[in-house]
Each structure stands twice: as C-alpha cells, then as structure tokens.
Amino acid sequence: MFTQLNPSLPVHVLGKGDGLALAVIDYGPEHNILWVTAIDATGEIWCAPNPQVRMQKNWSMGRPQSLAVDASKRADAKQD
Template structure:
C-alpha cells in the first residue's frame, strides 16, 4: 500500500541527509515501512527503509537530534 503524505514530513535519512518524506510504502507485516523521501541537498528521491529514517529534532516535543 502507498500512502501519500500531505503535508510532507521533515526527516533525516542516515547516509543521505535531511529531506522531506512524500509518502510511505507498506508491504505488510513481514517488511519494514519504506519512506519515499526527497533529499534536500541533492534533490534525489530515495526509498529508505524504516531503520535508517529518523525524525528531525524538535525542542518543543523534547526530541533531541539523533547523532
């Protein structure tokens, strides 16, 4: 199943950089979610598996940057 995200979600893809998630692909319970992400710096579109995707830091919500 593909779900378009509106609005897009700012996030970080390990090894690729910061970007905006445009959608999520869910292949079912035996698979990781796949985040369709536009990388800010390069403009590339990557389909990143859930274990390497991190939300951006948010001071108000108490979420620190993932180092």
C-alpha cells in the same frame, strides 16, 4: 499500500541526509515500511527502509537530534 503524507514530514535518512518524507510504502508484515524521501542537499528521491529513517529534531516539540543522526552527519562530513 502507498500513502501520501500530508503534510510532508522532515526526516533524516542515515547515510543520505535531511529531507522531506513525501509518502510511505507498506508491503505488509514481512517488510519494513519504506519512506519515500526527497533529500534536501541533492534533490534525490530515495525509498528508505524504516530502520534508516529518523525524525529531525524539533525544539518546540522537545525532540532532540537522534544520536544516530549525529553519527550519520559526522560520517558524511568525513567523506567530504
């Protein structure tokens, strides 16, 4: 099943960066949901498996940045 998200959700794909999730693809109970995500920095579109996707921090919702996102951003900075 393909579901377009309206509105798009701000997410972080581990190893790829921040972006907007445009849709989700669900192949069923034996598979991870795939997040169709446009990466902000590169414009690339990735279908990221659910374990690699985190919501971006949101101060007004009281949601801090995920520790996994912190680690991902540190690793990305070392590669630059």
